[in-house]
Amino acid sequence: MILRDVPAETVMKYTGHRTLASFWQYINISEEKEHDLIRDALGG
Numbered sequence: 001m002i003l004r005d006v007p008a009e010t011v012m013k014y015t016g017h018r019t020l021a022s023f024w025q026y027i028n029i030s031e032e033k034e035h036d037l038i039r040d041a042l043g044g
Contacts, residue, residue, distance in 0.1 A: 002027060003037075 001011045008023060017023035029037075 003029070003033070 002008065008020060012018070012020075012023050015023065
C-alpha cells in the first residue's frame with residue numbers, strides 16, 4: 001500500500017502500529033524500487 005501512495009498513517013491503522021518508527025522497521029523497499037520512485041517524483 002505504501003508503494004501505491006497510501007499514507008503511512010492509514011496503513012498503520014490496519015497493521016496495528018502505533019508509531020512510525022515501529023512501522024518503518026518492517027518496510028523494506030528495494031534500492032531499485034527507491035530509484036524508480038525518485039525518478040518518477042522528479043518527472044523522469
